[in-house]
Amino acid sequence: MRRCATPAARPRIRPLTEVVLRSMATVLSIADALRERFAQAISTAFPDAADSDPQLRRSDRADFQANGIMSLAKPMRANPREVAARVLENLGSDQVIANLEVSGPGFINVTVTDAAILESLAARAADARLGVGSDAEAGVTVIDYSQPNIAKEMHVGHLRSTIIGDALVRTLEFTGEKVIRRNHLGDWGTQFGMLIQYLVEHPAELGDDTEPEDVGPSMSRLNRLYKASRAKFDSDADFADRARRRVVQLQAGDAETVASWQGMVDESKIYFEAVYARLGVLLEDADAVGESYYNPMLADVCADLEASGVAVRSDGALCVFFDDIKGPNGEPTPLIVQKSDGGYGYATTDLAAIRDRVGLLGANQVLYVVDSRQALHFQMVFETARRAGWLPDNIRALHLGFGTVLGKDGKPFKTRSGETVRLMDLLDEAVDRARTVVAEKSPQLATEELEDRAKQVGIGAVKYADLSTSRTRDYIFDADRMVSLNGDTGTYLQYAYARIQSILRKAPDGATPTAHQNLALEPAERALGLLLDEFGTTTDLVAETFEPHRLCAYLHSLAAAYTAFYEQCPVLKAPSREVTETRLLLCQLTGQTLRQGMDLLGIGTPERL
RNA sequence: GCGCUCAUAGCUCAACGGAUAGAGCACUUGACUACGGAUCAAGAGGUUGCAGGUUCGAAUCCUGCUGAGCGCACCA
Numbered sequence: 050m051r052r053c054a055t056p057a058a059r060p061r062i063r064p065l066t067e068v069v070l071r072s073m074a075t076v077l078s079i080a081d082a083l084r085e086r087f088a089q090a091i092s093t094a095f096p097d098a099a100d101s102d103p104q105l106r107r108s109d110r111a112d113f114q115a116n117g118i119m120s121l122a123k124p125m126r127a128n129p130r131e132v133a134a135r136v137l138e139n140l141g142s143d144q145v146i147a148n149l150e151v152s153g154p155g156f157i158n159v160t161v162t163d164a165a166i167l168e169s170l171a172a173r174a175a176d177a178r179l180g181v182g183s184d185a186e187a188g189v190t191v192i193d194y195s196q197p198n199i200a201k202e203m204h205v206g207h208l209r210s211t212i213i214g215d216a217l218v219r220t221l222e223f224t225g226e227k228v229i230r231r232n233h234l235g236d237w238g239t240q241f242g243m244l245i246q247y248l249v250e251h252p253a254e255l256g257d258d259t260e261p262e263d264v265g266p267s268m269s270r271l272n273r274l275y276k277a278s279r280a281k282f283d284s285d286a287d288f289a290d291r292a293r294r295r296v297v298q299l300q301a302g303d304a305e306t307v308a309s310w311q312g313m314v315d316e317s318k319i320y321f322e323a324v325y326a327r328l329g330v331l332l333e334d335a336d337a338v339g340e341s342y343y344n345p346m347l348a349d350v351c352a353d354l355e356a357s358g359v360a361v362r363s364d365g366a367l368c369v370f371f372d373d374i375k376g377p378n379g380e381p382t383p384l385i386v387q388k389s390d391g392g393y394g395y396a397t398t399d400l401a402a403i404r405d406r407v408g409l410l411g412a413n414q415v416l417y418v419v420d421s422r423q424a425l426h427f428q429m430v431f432e433t434a435r436r437a438g439w440l441p442d443n444i445r446a447l448h449l450g451f452g453t454v455l456g457k458d459g460k461p462f463k464t465r466s467g468e469t470v471r472l473m474d475l476l477d478e479a480v481d482r483a484r485t486v487v488a489e490k491s492p493q494l495a496t497e498e499l500e501d502r503a504k505q506v507g508i509g510a511v512k513y514a515d516l517s518t519s520r521t522r523d524y525i526f527d528a529d530r531m532v533s534l535n536g537d538t539g540t541y542l543q544y545a546y547a548r549i550q551s552i553l554r555k556a557p558d559g560a561t562p563t564a565h566q567n568l569a570l571e572p573a574e575r576a577l578g579l580l581l582d583e584f585g586t587t588t589d590l591v592a593e594t595f596e597p598h599r600l601c602a603y604l605h606s607l608a609a610a611y612t613a614f615y616e617q618c619p620v621l622k623a624p625s626r627e628v629t630e631t632r633l634l635l636c637q638l639t640g641q642t643l644r645q646g647m648d649l650l651g652i653g654t655p656e657r658l
Numbered sequence: 659g660c661g662c663u664c665a666u667a668g669c670u671c672a673a674c675g676g677a678u679a680g681a682g683c684a685c686u687u688g689a690c691u692a693c694g695g696a697u698c699a700a701g702a703g704g705u706u707g708c709a710g711g712u713u714c715g716a717a718u719c720c721u722g723c724u725g726a727g728c729g730c731a732c733c734a
Contacts, residue, residue, distance in 0.1 A: 106674075116676050119714060129714075153677055154714065198734080235734065340734090366732055375660060376730050388732045395734050424662060425729055452663085453728075460727095486696070506696095517682095518671060522664070523727070530670070530683080534696060537671090537682040544696050552693055590674080602672065605681080612697065621693045658696070 076172040076180025078582050079161055080105060080113060082145065087115050087157075090139040095121070095132075111150070111158035112579060118155045129155025163570040166578040167631070171564035173581065174638045179645060181585035183225035190221055191229045191406040194418035195325075195332060198235035199317040199339075200244055200271040203324055203472045205454040205462055205526060206420055212515045212651065213451060214418040215330040216597040219649045224592040229410055232332055233402065234321075234339030236314050239392070242296030245309045246288065247278035249295075268320035271313065296392075300344070314339075327476055328508060330651060343401035347393045350401045351386050359436045365389030369433045374425070384429040399430045403446070404439040414445045416595070421450030421521065449595050452523035462526045470526075479532035480507035486534055487658065505653035506540055507532065512652050513539030517601035537605055539652050542643060545608035547658045549640040552620055553633065562634035565627040573614040577635055580610050584642050588649065597650060604646045611639045 087103035095101070104117035118136065122129040133151040140149070148160040173180040194214025197203045214230075222228050281288050298306040318337065325332050351367055354360035360369045368383030376382045386397045406412045417427060427448035434440035456462040462470065484503035488494065494502070514531040518524050534540040556562075570578065580603075587603040590596075620632040644654045 104674095104676080106676080108677090110677075114676085116715095119676080123714065156677070196734095238734070240733085364731075368731080373661085374730075377659060379659070380731085382730050383732090385732050390732080392732085394732065396732095398734095421663070422728055423734090426734090428662090450663085455727090490694090490696070522671090525670070527670075533683085535683085538696095540696065541682095544694085548694055548697090555693065594674095598672080599674095602681085609681090615693085616698055619693065623693095658694085 075182035076169060076176065076585075078586055079145065079165055079169055079579070080107075080583070080586065083113055083115075083159060083161075086140060087117075087136065090136045090141075091117070091121065093139040094135045095125070098125075105159075107579075107583075108158060110152065111148075111160045112575075113159040113161070114152075115157040115159065118157060122155060133157050161579075163568065163575065164566050166570060166575060166582070167564040167566050167568065169582045170578055170634060170638055171566075173584075174562065174564070174634055174641070179584055179638070179642055181223075181588060183223075185225065187225035187227065188413040189227045189229065189411050190414040190416060191231055191410055191412040192218055192221075192416040192418065193231045193233050193402075194218075195330075196233045196235065196419070197317075197321055199241075200275045200313050201235075202268060202272050203321070205470060205472070205475070208472055208475075208511075209451050209454060209515055210418045210420070211325070211328065211330055211332070212512050213449070213520060213597060215328075215332070215651045216512075216516055216600075216649065217416070217418065217449075217591075217595055218331055219651060220588060220591045220597065220600070223588055223649055226592070229406075229412065230332060230336040231402075231406070232337045232339075234314075234337050234341075236317075236339035237341040237344060237398070238395070239293075239296050241299055241310055241313075242292040242294070243278045243282045243289075244274060244313060245299065245306055246292040246295040247274065247281060248309055248313075249305075250288075251277075268317070271316055271320070274313075300392075314341075324472060324476075327473070327504075328512075328651075329653065340395065340398045343398045343405065344393075346401040346405070347397045350397055350404065351393070354386055354400075354433070354437055357437060359433060360386055369429070369436075371429060371432060374429065384426075384433055386433075396426070396430060396433075399426075400434060400437075400439070403430070403434045404437075407439060407441075407444055412444065415440075415447070417448045419448060419450065421452055424448060424450055447595070449520065451520045454526045455523050456526060459525070475528065475531070476508065476511065478528065479511045480504050482532050483507035483510065483534065483540075490658065502655050502658060505655050506534065506543060506658065509539035509543060509647075509652040510534060512650060513542070513601060516597045516650055517605075519598050520596055539647075539650075540658075542604055542608050542647055542652070543654060544658060545611050546640055546643045546647070546654045547656065548615065549611070549636050549643070550656045552636055553640065555621055556633055557621065557629070560626065560630055560633060562637040563627075563630040564634050565631050568627060568631055571614075571618050573610070573617040574632070574635060577607075577610045577614045577639065580607050581635075581638055581642055584646065588646075591649075600646055600650060604643060604650075607639065607642060607646075611636075 084103055084105040087105060091101050091103060092099040098121055101121045102117050103115045105113055105115050108114035118133045119129045122132040125132065130151050133155050137149055137151070137157065140146070145161055145165040146159060147162040150158045152158050192214060195207060195211040197207050218228050218230055282292055295306060299310055318334070322334070351360065354369065355367060360367045362368070363383060366385050366389045367387035368385055370381045370383045374382050384396050385394060386400065387393055403415060406415050419427070431440060431446045434446070440446055454462045480503050483506035484499060487502045487506060488499055510532050514533070517537065583603065587600055591600045614635065618632055620629060620636060623629040623632055647654050
């Protein structure tokens with residue numbers, strides 16, 4: 050079972066005790082506690098509507114509002130305000146609710162006590178996971194992301210897949226899921242005939258190291274090799290023939306051919322790992338399970354599909370057809386699992402991968418962070434796998450598409466010369482800009498320290514720019530925005546974190562961050578405290594929806610609430626020791642929450658900027 | 659032709675069917691003898707593409723239309 054984060058997804062309200070017993074460290078959020086109580090009150094007042102959702106939400110008119118009364122009253126043909134009154138009668142009283150009020154057509158506005166907020170803060174600050182539970186019944190997720198191609202430069206599309214995938218891996222793991230990463234390298238296929246053949250005919254090509262560049266000498270050589278062989282392939286028919294024969298030799302396992310292929314793979318991996326290291330993502334060599342890995346399984350996959358009748362021969366190719374998928378001419382468009390020349394395409398590889406991931410790795414959820422343009426492909430692959438029995442109904446398969454990266458002209462992003470932007474150049478520019486700003490603000494820094502901060506800030510800015518926008522939509526690539534250090538950026542979060550650490554370092558001797566329960570809270574303190582209480586709800590939501598931008602939005606509002614608090618509520622110069630200690634706790638917990646949340650996004654939190 | 663995605667402030671983007679649609683950038687004004695100004699406060703900026711429908715309530719759900727992008731047989 051997956052965790053149920055959103056009220057709508059919650060099938061029924063469980064008794065409070067059951068929730069608490071799930072994990073001793075888990076802190077029930079104030080919102081969840083209120084939701085339970087409203088559900089109980091509705092159930093008691095109107096037993097026939099026991100499953101009615103109170104629709105408890107944050108409110109700009111009070112701390113919370115319950116919106117469910119109107120939809121509850123409707124089928125009863127009752128006055129919503131009277132229904133609200135009945136519910137309130139059954140709500141009981143305790144130390145959490147400070148004020149209740151029926152408002153407008155039937156909203157119930159809820160104000161909670163300062164003590165309830167302080168209690169939540171104290172409990173969360175005392176727990177390493179900030180009071181957020183980990184689902185003991187979580188499953189196994191295999192997530193496929195990054196997917197660069199051998200002998201080709203990574204581009205902004207790979208960047209997006211890599212960054213989004215990394216954030217999802219971290220977030221899913223945080224919620225308790227067992228996550229298996231898969232980097233489905235493009236390391237197999239017909240293009241390798243061209244590359245290998247060119248290399249055989251121009252053996253000096255890979256050895257030439259006269260042009261060491263920042264992207265790494267290996268990649269610039271491979272890139273040149275790719276372009277040269279492509280040009281030769283397109284212009285020289287004889288070479289194209291030799292290249293096609295070379296593909297056959299590769300698939301047949303010819304020693305010299307395989308060695309040449311392996312050399313390119315190894316060379317490319319050096320480059321990929323350099324990119325991953327610079328980005329600070331979790332992907333490692335063991336996660337790189339490329340298309341070639343599935344090569345030995347392809348014949349078997351096809352044989353199974355044909356034997357079971359899922360796939361049939363059509364024009365010499367082995368195809369799977371679908372009733373509702375047709376081409377421009379009205380003819381059905383198949384998924385081709387074996388070409389008429391006997392070769393296999395990526396569809397077959399994807400099918401083999403599903404079989405492997407579900408059957409061997411034990412996944413009960415398989416995810417693909419891939420450009421949205423491949424939606425139809427995955428629809429066909431998943432449907433085929435279902436028919437073949439490799440993807441049972443209780444296993445979830447999802448294509449987590451992301452929008453195409455567009456240039457300012459609204460067309461897929463290219464540089465002026467029509468080439469894809471080099472990833473390392475983009476990252477270098479981001480780090481360069483960050484270094485300039487950091488050096489300006491902290492001129493005394495040693496080189497090593499400066500470099501470390503510049504990297505965390507620059508890379509963090511790139512990641513945040515990518516993660517903070519909704520995953521699905523296309524987005525306009527804007528290098529200035531991506532490496533911007535002002536506004537709604539990763540740097541804003543890092544700055545808030547650094548200021549928190551600064552204030553904690555200056556805490557007077559003997560002042561321990563403590564939530565003194567008897568204190569009355571300022572508005573900015575209450576706002577911050579209530580927001581801190583929502584962290585677990587947010588991470589659950591991200592794990593449910595696979596939308597990291599919701600965590601970005603949460604962290605940004607948290608940082609904004611902190612700076613408002615910072616402006617309005619002196620910490621070190623507070624009127625009393627108790628107030629100082631309570632505010633220190635707010636600072637500390639905000640810092641912990643920012644650090645944890647940014648870690649889930651893969652963004653670093655330097656102690657100082 | 660069919661299908662998928664999308665259309666929100668000048669720009670880039672948010673908004674779990676709830677009350678007055680929010681941020682950032684840019685613009686205007688104000689706050690630096692600073693618990694770190696990479697900041698904050700205030701202002702201006704909207705018929706949520708158009709038209710219907712469902713609902714007590716729609717940017718959100720449904721239908722149609724307009725406009726844009728993408729995909730649709732042996733490339734991945």
